[in-house]
Amino acid sequence: MNQVRRLLPGFQTTSAPTSVERLKERGFEAGLKKVFSMTGEDVISHITASGLKGRGGAAFPTGLKWSSVYNAAGPTKYVVMNADESELGTFKDRVLLEEDPLGALSGVVMAAHVVGAKKAYCYIRGEYRDVERRMAEALQMLRSEGWVGTDGVDIEIRRGAGAYIAGEETALFNSIEGKRPEPRVKPPFPTIKGLWGSPTLIQNVETLANVAILFAHDTEWFKQYGTKDTVGTKLVAISGHVQRPGVYEVPFGMPLTDILEAPNLGGGVVGSGRLGAILLGGAAGTFLSREEVASGRLDYGSLAAIGASIGSGAVMVFDDTVDLKWVTARLARFFAEESCGQCVPCRVGTQRIVELIEQGGFKSRTQDLRELGLAMRDASICGLGQTAPVALLSLLDRPGLTQHA
Amino acid sequence: MDNQNGTIYASVRLLLQDMPHERGQLLPALWRVVEHYREITPELIGAVSEGLSIPYAEVYGVASFYSLLDNPGGKMPIYVCTDVMCLLQGAEKLKHAAEEAAQDEPVAVRESACLGQCDYAPAAWSGKRVLRRTTAQELVTAVKEAAQ
Ligand SMILES: Cc1cc2nc3c(=O)[nH]c(=O)nc-3n(C[C@H](O)[C@H](O)[C@H](O)COP(=O)(O)O)c2cc1C
Ligand code: SF4
Ligand code: FES
Numbered sequence: 136m137n138q139v140r141r142l143l144p145g146f147q148t149t150s151a152p153t154s155v156e157r158l159k160e161r162g163f164e165a166g167l168k169k170v171f172s173m174t175g176e177d178v179i180s181h182i183t184a185s186g187l188k189g190r191g192g193a194a195f196p197t198g199l200k201w202s203s204v205y206n207a208a209g210p211t212k213y214v215v216m217n218a219d220e221s222e223l224g225t226f227k228d229r230v231l232l233e234e235d236p237l238g239a240l241s242g243v244v245m246a247a248h249v250v251g252a253k254k255a256y257c258y259i260r261g262e263y264r265d266v267e268r269r270m271a272e273a274l275q276m277l278r279s280e281g282w283v284g285t286d287g288v289d290i291e292i293r294r295g296a297g298a299y300i301a302g303e304e305t306a307l308f309n310s311i312e313g314k315r316p317e318p319r320v321k322p323p324f325p326t327i328k329g330l331w332g333s334p335t336l337i338q339n340v341e342t343l344a345n346v347a348i349l350f351a352h353d354t355e356w357f358k359q360y361g362t363k364d365t366v367g368t369k370l371v372a373i374s375g376h377v378q379r380p381g382v383y384e385v386p387f388g389m390p391l392t393d394i395l396e397a398p399n400l401g402g403g404v405v406g407s408g409r410l411g412a413i414l415l416g417g418a419a420g421t422f423l424s425r426e427e428v429a430s431g432r433l434d435y436g437s438l439a440a441i442g443a444s445i446g447s448g449a450v451m452v453f454d455d456t457v458d459l460k461w462v463t464a465r466l467a468r469f470f471a472e473e474s475c476g477q478c479v480p481c482r483v484g485t486q487r488i489v490e491l492i493e494q495g496g497f498k499s500r501t502q503d504l505r506e507l508g509l510a511m512r513d514a515s516i517c518g519l520g521q522t523a524p525v526a527l528l529s530l531l532d533r534p535g536l537t538q539h540a
Numbered sequence: 541m542d543n544q545n546g547t548i549y550a551s552v553r554l555l556l557q558d559m560p561h562e563r564g565q566l567l568p569a570l571w572r573v574v575e576h577y578r579e580i581t582p583e584l585i586g587a588v589s590e591g592l593s594i595p596y597a598e599v600y601g602v603a604s605f606y607s608l609l610d611n612p613g614g615k616m617p618i619y620v621c622t623d624v625m626c627l628l629q630g631a632e633k634l635k636h637a638a639e640e641a642a643q644d645e646p647v648a649v650r651e652s653a654c655l656g657q658c659d660y661a662p663a664a665w666s667g668k669r670v671l672r673r674t675t676a677q678e679l680v681t682a683v684k685e686a687a688q
Contacts, residue, residue, distance in 0.1 A: 223624060223654040224624070224625060225656065226656040229656050229657075230659075262655050262670075264668065293567065294567075296570070296571065297606050297610075298606050298607065313565065313567060314563075314598075315605050316605060316606075372658070372659070374659060374661065380659040451625060451658075453628075462624055465627070466624070
C-alpha cells in the first residue's frame, strides 16, 4: 500500500504555501465559502457524518466536540489550535504546518465561524520558530483576504516556552491566560468552561486540517480512504532505525509492516537491519514486538485489541540492538521532569518509577511497578500522570522484548 | 529604587509599551524580556511585575515554569537534543563536542528533550536556527557563531 497526499499537499502542487493561490489550489477558499453559507448545525452534521476523530492523541469524536461548544451557553467563545507538539517522536504537526499551513488555519476560521468565536489562538511550541514565522505569513494573507480580522475572527499566535505539560488542553488555557501551565481538574470540560471560563473548542493541528479538506471536498470523498470504523488518513511520524524517517500520510487500516517497509514510506529497517520493536504513539505509547508489528494495522480498533493506540501518530523504530529498558529509563526521567507536581500520585509516582528502573528493579519489582502504574492511572488529574507508566507497562507485558538485554 | 534598577524598569516599560497591559500578555512579555536580556533576573521580574501590574510572586511563578525562559547567566544557549531518537544517532558525542567548544565562550550548551526534529536526528537548536542531522563540526561552528 502507498502513501496518500490529502492533508499533505500533492506533489504536483505548485503554489507557495502561504499564498492566496495555495488557498485556491487546495480548495480551502471554496471550503470556507461553503462553510460560511451553511448553518452551524449543517456543518457539524457533516463533520459528524465524516466520522472524524481528534488527532492530538485522545481520538475524541470531533463532531461531538463542535456541537458541545456550539450548544454551550455564553456570550463569548474561543477556538484554540494546539500546535504545542512536544511529545517524543512526534513531529507531524510541524511538517503539516511547514508544507500546508493554510489547511489547519482554514480549519480554525471555519471552527470560529461555526461556534461563534471572535477570537482564536494558535499555540505553537517555542522551538518551532520557522514554523511560527510561516504561520504568521499565512495569517497575514488570510487577513488581507478578509477571512481573518476584527469583523470575523481575530487569530493570535501564542508561543510556548518549553513546557511539555502546556500541551494538555487545560494547562494550555492557563498558559494563554498568563498563569502557570498546570492542568485543571475536569470536569468542567473545555467545551463548557475553557479559556477564561468560556466555552472553548480546542483541536489539534491535524484535526483542523482534516476539517478543511473535508469542506474543500465532501463527505463521500473524505470516506474514500480508511476502514469501516476509522475513516480517512493519518499522518505518521516515523523515526529511528528506518531508511526514510519522516512524516507520511497513510490510510487508516494500513498494515504496520507496510509503514515500516514500503519503499515510499519507512523504506525498511536499518541499523542492524533486524527489527527489535516499535514504540507506537509517543512517550506514553506502547512497545510492539516484531510479531505484533507483522500482524498489526493502523486502526484504533485492531490496536486496542493488543493494548496499543495510535496516540499522536509517532512510530519509533528500534533495531534489535537497542536496549528497551534504557529507552524506558529515558522516558521515565522525561515524565518525572515534566510532571507539574500538582498531584501526589504523579509527582511521586514518576520519581518512584525512575528509582525502580535505575536500581535495576525492572524484573524483580514488576509487581510494584504495575501497582504504581495503576494508582497513577486512577488518581492523577491529567493525561501525563495517567499515561506516564503505559510504555513501561507495555514492556513488562512483553518479556520477550527484554530477554536479550 | 536604585539608579540601575530605575533604568531597567524604564527600559522594560519601553520594551512592553506597545502590548496590551493585561494578564494574558504575561508570557509574550516574558518572551520579549528574555529575547532582549537573554535571562530573567529578579530585577527584570520586578520590572515586568510593575509594568503589567501583576504581583511579583505570580510573575516569578510563571517565568520559572518554562525551560526556555530559564537561562541563568544570560549566555547564548544552544540546545542539543539528548532525547531517545537523537541519542540513537550519537547525540551524546555531539553534546560533548559542543561543550568543549563552548568552554571559554559566552555560550551555554543545554540538553533538550525531543525537539520535534527526529526525522533529522541528531538535531540541535540555537534559539534561532534548527540544526538538522547535525555534526560535531557544525555544532562547533554554531557555538563560535553564537559567541559573536
Ligand atoms: C501532557 C499532555 C500533552 C499534550 N500535548 C498535546 C499537544 O502537544 N498537541 C495536541 O494537539 N494535543 C496534546 N494533548 C492533548 C490535548 O489535551 C487535547 O486532547 C487535544 O489538543 C485535543 O485536540 P483533538 O481533539 O483535535 O485531538 C496533550 C495531552 C497531555 C495530557
Ligand atoms: S497528573 Fe502530573 S502533570 Fe498532570 S496535573 Fe497531576 S501532577 Fe500535573
Ligand atoms: S529525539 Fe531529538 S528531535 Fe526528537
